[in-house]
Amino acid sequence: MRLVQLRLSHFRGYKEETSVDLDDLVVLIGKNDSGKSSLLDAMNIFLNDLVPEQDDRCVHATDQKVDITCVFDDLPSQIVIDEQYPTDLASEYLLDQSGRFVAKKVFTCTGTGKVKAATVYALAYHPTADKYDDLLTLTNAKLKQRAKDLSVDLKTVNQTINTSLRRAIWNHAADLERQQIEIELKSEAAERIWEQLRKHFPVFALFKSDRPSTDQDSEAQDPLKLAIKEAIKSQEDTLNIIAQRVKQEVQSIANKTVEKIAEMNPELARELTPRVTNKNWDSLFSVSLTGDNDIPINKRGSGTRRLVLLNFFRAQAEKDAEGKASNIIYAIEEPETSQHPHNQRLLVDAIQDLASNDGCQVILTTHTPVLARSFPQSSLRFVTQRNGWPDIHSGHDEGTLTEITASLGVLPDHGIKAFWGVEGRHDITFLKEISRILNQAGESVPDLEEAEEDGRLVFVPLGGSNLDLWVSRLKGFNRPEFYLMDRDTEPPASPKYQPIATQLSQRSNCTAWITKKREIENYIHPDVIKAECPSYSGAGHAFEDVPVLLAKALHEASDTTQTWADLQANQEKLGKKVSNAKRRLCGHFTLKMTPQYLTQIDPDNEVRLWLQTLGQALSATE
Template sequence: MMLRRLRIEHFRGIKSAEWTINRRLIGLVGAGDSTKTTLLDAIGLVLNPNYSPQFTDADFFGLDLTKNVVIEAAISDLPDNLVKESQLGKDRSGIMPDGTLVHDPVDGAEECLVVRLTVTPELEPTWEVVRPESDDARPITAGQRRQLGFFRLGDLPDFHLRWARGSALSNLIDGGNGAASVILGAHREARAAVFNTQPNALHAAAATAQRAAGNFGAAKFGKLRPGLEPSSATSAHALVLHDGEVPLSSLGLGTRRLTSLSIQDQATEDGSIIAIDEVEHGLEPHRLAQALHHLKKRTSADGLQVIMTTHSPITVKSLSAGDFVVVHADGAGATTCYPVPDDLDTVQGTFRSAPEALLGRRVLVGEGATEVGFLRGLLRHWDSERIAADQAPSAAIGTVVVNGGGGTQSTQRAQIFRNLGYPTCMLIDNDDRSIDHSVKDAEAVGVEVCRWTSGSALEDEVVRALPAEGLQAVVDLAVEIRGAQSILATVGAKLGHSPLTGIVVDRWQAQTGIDAQKIRTAIAGAAKTKHNEWFKREDRGEELATVVIAHWAGLEETHLMKVIGQLRAFAYPTAPDPMESEPGEPAADD
């Protein structure tokens, strides 16, 4: 079986969603509260093999009880028994390669069943097989739904480590009844063993109870004695997997969950649809990677379909980019699923270099390490202001900083995230004309581009804009990084002057006879000297941001602060301009 299409109306956090599916292994990624788990729950309910799952008012979007919950799933690769004319063969529909449903499985369409679950405000569920372009509907029984092969892996891990009625471990026994006979025989032997024990404190207590009961006239007992309760023999819950003498139920969560998952996997039949919520829960990276490898192999070889949710960068790195679907919720009830295109050259590298971005809501792409550090420094400052003002920091908003990798690769990565539905902003230099065309391509798909003055990199813009004391702070920072002699030599070389003396910028003009503006240009050039850059690391870019923040008062009209204002407005969508408050003062209310 294979889920090919899912439509949801008015269910929990989803007012509406339509998802067309063409893959057998699917990792649902996206920010928290993007309704990933709700999608799995919806699939589980519409394909539910039970007769009466429980519904509550909370299952209705916005607790609005004036509308029905509707969940509709199109399933292909149907089992032969289910499509017999005596079963549901006359109710088959067709699904085109693009996910469009048609009334009949005509040429070019794959046959499918469209199963619809409707839940009324009276909390009454109805399962039906429906057909597009028709009002006809036919009930589908729990037994018929069971043939669709849906299985939720990883739920109730301890339950599936026991030979209990309905557990996956019991399903591994032919007929599923072997555990009951084993536990019954073991219990009878245990009862006999307790009866045959030598007199002990339990027997003395039983004799005391018999005498006391006689005094009260309770009954005339023959002989009270300790024994095991016979009714407990009907419960196979007592029969649990052991590792030697140790019950598996006492082991760690990761081991219990992974063992339970493996048992459930073995209990599924070929052609099943398997759902796993938070596949990484309780697992170390190496065990998670092995579990993912096995599941992917199963989908390729055994015709299974696996749909999982994840918040783990390890999962993103372990699977192929084309295995993922990005889920976005717009906050008003609309959920959108974006399959990741696997035909783009840079998708795989983008995901593995920045897996955390897939788990956020807004993506800030820094051209390189300096820009990434600079952005992080700004966000940390703004976050502290907002926390002091009882406002949401960037982490709560879901703004994630990504290293673009430099040049056109940065614009390509920005386009990928934007095409997957993420609001995306890119901070890049403006001193390389060869990337102008790719910058326009990024803007054309909706990427917000922040660039410095034409011909300038970040270092140029900072050195040009800062007041004298800020410029001195930049040079002092460079001295801490590279050492005084290196700074004096590289700046002197840019000025065409012998090595300068003294790390005091104001004195360099007197030493060289060169005007202040050219000295600033030389400082910026020295900061970018190839193989000897001052700030070409994320931590150094962050330190540079700290210097700028400490000295940006009075720079409101500069291009530097215009760009910084754009960055803040993107990171905090309703935030005021950064210059509305001085550094260290709380920002105005959003």
């Protein structure tokens, strides 16, 4: 199950119900104390079955309740609630009108310092017609009686299965009068549904910004504990057999002990009932890290400690990407804290890679412009205050980026020499790596990584609707602007972005290029790829779809459960496979390029021209 929306009311600063839409990657941006951390804490309370504190209730609320609602998609196709008889949420009318499962937890704050455990509701498009609205609350006997009262034909229905009885009764209705209502999940059937769904909820790992950074902190241990749980899960059957054998032997001894007691004191023996319990397997393991000379991580610098701990998240994600759907939400507060700008940029790439893995969502908070400009606009959520209350604007909405830039600014104040707008972060990786290779070979091109680190160059990932907004923001800086766009279309068709490139080129101090090949990945020599992936079928043609060809080769080499043709029917999974292929092409395979390989694949020297032209701007004096 994937969390797609969070709704809050009466929680901390959120008096009225406020919602935030979530995706695989969400970046919560806003000033300090705007309400970003409260959103993460609310998710943590809901998904980890915690109870808020008394002080978490909004002091301006008129009642004593705190409401936290989570909306999910990617739902399990089946759940079992009646004697191994499968049903689904749609058949039980527990989905909203959009086909999503909406769960609401209501906590009651008594005013005595205690907060009652949550009452759970499903907000669903459910039958409200008389005698059809309460079927989830009825026992088997009462369902049979209700069917009899309504003259429902049960001849072909298995009457021992409540799910079958409910379905037959609902199908009998002329009009169920379905409406969006709250259904308290307290009946036997509803509780079983809830317990089944909880097994599919995302695991929520929260990395907070205001805790000491040691490898034994709870936020550091969360991803490690997840790794332990995954390892244990893979051996679960074997461990359960061992546990059962141990329990049987201990139970036998306990039973004999009671028998012996009975021989001496029958009354005492009657009061004793042997019960054998065991702890969860994951409680038996712990993890710590030491550096050179066995120096613990908590003795290192704050930036190093935090960087190491953040990379626990990366390590877990890479393990998930090997084929196990982890279904984890990584929530990271202010990943930029204590980090050098170089590490901040590396973290941005790592975080976006993490979010591209199946079963992973990443939710960040930040209030720095450096990170704000590094993520796609669609991932941004601007948390601000309006009339004294938190207000959340989606990056999908027109004008949100303008609000962000007005509030935070978009660029640090330093000696920028040039801006380079590209379509995405993988393009940036390719350009940095190929420039380093050529620079180290003695060619007259700049090292773009070095230029970015010393503040002369700012990369701008433009993706989609960001372009117009970024171009308008950059005008006022009076610095050279360079734009690189993929051609995408094969001649004789015109390049996809030709109108935009023409418009940009007419501006002063602005240069726009369109690749002669399909896209940036077509400038990677196929021999480099085939050296590690022999089944790769690319031949270096200018308009072959290199990422798709590599994704296909990698998939067929590693996944024997699903054919490539079947995968193509699932656009979401296909998109992630292709995105991961782009990441590997522009990162891993570009590292293996040489000046000779580049000359062979790029006889027109397009790449060198881009770099040399930019180099002139970077070396220009004021």
